[in-house]
Amino acid sequence: xxxxxxxxxxxxxxxxxxxxxxxxxxxxxxxxxxxxxxxxxxxxxxxxxxxxxxxxxxxxxxxxxxxxxxxxxxxxxxxxxxxxxxxxxxxxxxxxxxxxxxxxxxxxxxxxxxxxxxxxxxxxxxxxxxxxxxxxxxxxxxxxxxxxxxxxxxxxxxxxxxxxxxxxxxxxxxxxxxxxxxxxxxxxxxxxxxxxxxxxxxxxxxxxx
Amino acid sequence: xxxxxxxxxxxxxxxxxxxxxxxxxxxxxxxxxxxxxxxxxxxxxxxxxxxxxxxxxxxxxxxxxxxxxxxxxxxxxxxxxxxxxxxxxxxxxxxxxxxxxxxxxxxxxxxxxxxxxxxxxxxxxxxxxxxxxxxxxxxxxxxxxxxxxxxxxxxxxxxxxxxxxxxxxxxxxxxxxxxxxxxxxxxxxxxxxxxxxxxxxxxxxxxxx
Numbered sequence: 001x002x003x004x005x006x007x008x009x010x011x012x013x014x015x016x017x018x019x020x021x022x023x024x025x026x027x028x029x030x031x032x033x034x035x036x037x038x039x040x041x042x043x044x045x046x047x048x049x050x051x052x053x054x055x056x057x058x059x060x061x062x063x064x065x066x067x068x069x070x071x072x073x074x075x076x077x078x079x080x081x082x083x084x085x086x087x088x089x090x091x092x093x094x095x096x097x098x099x100x101x102x103x104x105x106x107x108x109x110x111x112x113x114x115x116x117x118x119x120x121x122x123x124x125x126x127x128x129x130x131x132x133x134x135x136x137x138x139x140x141x142x143x144x145x146x147x148x149x150x151x152x153x154x155x156x157x158x159x160x161x162x163x164x165x166x167x168x169x170x171x172x173x174x175x176x177x178x179x180x181x182x183x184x185x186x187x188x189x190x191x192x193x194x195x196x197x198x199x200x201x202x203x204x205x206x207x208x209x
Numbered sequence: 210x211x212x213x214x215x216x217x218x219x220x221x222x223x224x225x226x227x228x229x230x231x232x233x234x235x236x237x238x239x240x241x242x243x244x245x246x247x248x249x250x251x252x253x254x255x256x257x258x259x260x261x262x263x264x265x266x267x268x269x270x271x272x273x274x275x276x277x278x279x280x281x282x283x284x285x286x287x288x289x290x291x292x293x294x295x296x297x298x299x300x301x302x303x304x305x306x307x308x309x310x311x312x313x314x315x316x317x318x319x320x321x322x323x324x325x326x327x328x329x330x331x332x333x334x335x336x337x338x339x340x341x342x343x344x345x346x347x348x349x350x351x352x353x354x355x356x357x358x359x360x361x362x363x364x365x366x367x368x369x370x371x372x373x374x375x376x377x378x379x380x381x382x383x384x385x386x387x388x389x390x391x392x393x394x395x396x397x398x399x400x401x402x403x404x405x406x407x408x409x410x411x412x413x414x415x416x417x418x
Contacts, residue, residue, distance in 0.1 A: 124401075130414055162411055168401045170410070180399055187396030190389055192333075192377045201379070202371055205339055 005196050006119055007094035008188055010034075011102045011109045012181070014125035015155030017136040019171040023125065024103050026178045027185075034185075036101050037073075037090050040066065043081035056086075074104060074111035079150065087115070094119070099185070106161035121188050123181060124165035128172050130155070214405050216303035217397055218325055219243075219310045220318045221390070223334035224364030226345040228380040232334065233312050235387045236394075243394075245310050246282075246299050249275065252290035265295075283313060283320035288359065296324070303328070308394070315370035330397050332390060333374035337381050339364070 014020040028034055040056045042063050051057050058066075063082050066072050075084030085102065093100055094116075102112060113120050127133040133155055137148045162168055167184050171177040192198060223229040237243055249265040251272050260266050267275075272291050275281050284293030294311065302309055303325075311321060322329050336342040342364055346357045371377055376393050380386040401407060 126411070126414070156415055159411060159415060162407070163401065165401055167396070167399045168404060168407055169399060180395060183392040183395035184399060186389060186392035187376070190376045190378060190393060192372065192374055195377060198371070198377055202335070202368060205335070206365055206368060 005097050005194065007097055008099045008119045008121055008185075008194065009090075009094065009102060009112060009116055010099060010185060010188075011104060011112055011120065011122040012125065013104060013106055013109050013122070013158065013161075013165065014171075015127065015133060015158040016151050017133045017140075017155070018125045018127040019174055019177060020103060020125050022174060023171075023178050023181055024101055027101060027181060030182070031185075034099050034101055035093055036103070037085050037093075039083050039085050040072075041081060041083045043083070073115050074102075074108040076105060076107050078105070078154075085112075090116075099189075105158055106164060109164065119194065121167075121184070122165040123167045123169065123184060124162045125177065126159065126162060126168060126170045127155075128170060214306050214403065215328055216306055217308045217328045217330055217394075217403065218299075218303065218321060219308060219394060219397075220321055220329065220331040221310060221312055221334065222314055222318050222331070222367065222370075222374065223380075224336065224342060224367040225360050226342045226349075226364070227334050227336040228383055228386060229312060229334050231383060232380075232387055232390055233310055236310060236390060239391070240394075243308050243310055244302055245312070246294050246302075248292050248294050249281075250290060250292045252292070282324050283311075283317040285314060285316050287314070287363075294321075299325070308398075314367060315373060318373065328403065330376075330393070331374040332376045332378065332393060333371045334386065335368065335371060335377060335379045336364075337379055 012020050012024060024036065028036055038052065038054070038056060040058050040063060042058065042060050045051065045055070045057055049055065060082070063084065066084060066086070067075060071086060071088065072084040073087040073090055075082060085104070085108070090100060102108070104112065109122055113122070134148070134152060137151050169177055169180050188194065221229050221233060233245065237245055247261065247263070247265060249267050249272060251267065251269050254260065254264070254266055258264065269291070272293065275293060275295070276284060280295060280297065281293040282296040282299055284291065294313070294317070299309060311317070313321065318331055322331070339361075343357070343361060346360050378386055378389050397403065
């Protein structure tokens with residue numbers, strides 16, 4: 001049974017290396033009704049990244065203009081670069097009844113909640129241990145030891161905000177973590193308050209047939 | 210990862226014939242950690258029912274004694290018989306960190322919420338249509354037309370209370386409905402506020418190793 005409703009905003013946060021990107025990719029691959037916004041960034045494209053698909057690559061003055069006109073749902077500086085989520089396509093997608101997933105840090109999560117508090121659902125993914133996290137970051141060959149240390153410092157900051165989230169998952173095992181996030185999405189859609197069509201459905205159920 | 214916590218109370222309600230009993234049986238069969246309390250009733254045993262397994266069959270004075278001593282978590286009169294849930298085994302099970310499912314009507318749900326408000330989760334199962342419900346009740350060969358009509362009247366009363374529940378499922382298709390309830394159980398266990406061990410886990414995660 002399909003009913004019109006406003007889409008949900010699923011915010012996923014975790015320290016870098018805790019598996020969030022893998023989880024997000026799996027969610028998007030397995031659920032065609034789910035989508036993710038394309039962020040703007042001032043960071044230069046990495047090998048293989050496509051403008052308009054991975055990010056909209058823009059310069060700092062263009063970024064500042066988006067901030068000044070409140071055209072960004074959330075934005076943040078991560079190390080030396082700026083990242084943000086344009087609000088217009090998000091509003092259009094949610095208005096069409098499609099759910100969206102947001103891969104943002106705790107600052108982004110706070111901004112999204114403040115700007116679009118309705119139908120906001122947040123999930124924090126914890127690593128089983130910081131040693132495990134450190135190992136995962138070191139195995140990413142591209143990152144220098146300095147970058148790894150900076151990411152570890154940011155990871156500690158990120159983890160300290162776990163208590164601002166609706167749900168918390170410990171990513172011991174990726175298949176289990178993906179299944180857990182899927183269950184959260186299913187359950188959130190089944191909350192009575194989300195199913196705005198129910199009052200009319202029950203009225204019809206109990207009315208003269 | 211397994212952590213000590215207090216069990217959750219999952220209350221499932223629906224009009225008779227909407228599939229709640231089938232859903233409950235499947236949940237209990239598929240999740241050994243889940244249990245269901247054995248109710249007391251003043252109704253005589255039906256063929257095949259075993260005292261102490263299906264119900265504790267007791268007489269009206271014994272039932273009144275349980276009510277007077279507040280030994281019942283909830284109780285209700287359904288047609289000419291009385292039903293109730295002894296609170297002591299429920300407290301013991303939840304205290305041991307095991308979740309329980311309760312198959313009660315809206316009045317029972319209200320009493321359970323009042324008596325044990327913490328970790329209370331409620332799910333209402335709606336039939337796709339009242340015609341479908343009527344057909345299902347008529348197909349139960351044991352029930353007379355008079356019983357079917359009484360059950361239909363009770364079903365209308367039951368459905369009118371759907372808006373007191375946390376989650377609502379329309380049982381179009383039983384496999385989907387079972388999967389939906391399972392997702393709700395998984396998600397509720399992943400709520401940050403339910404995972405009382407998290408603060409200690411994160412402190413250890415971030416502390417000196």
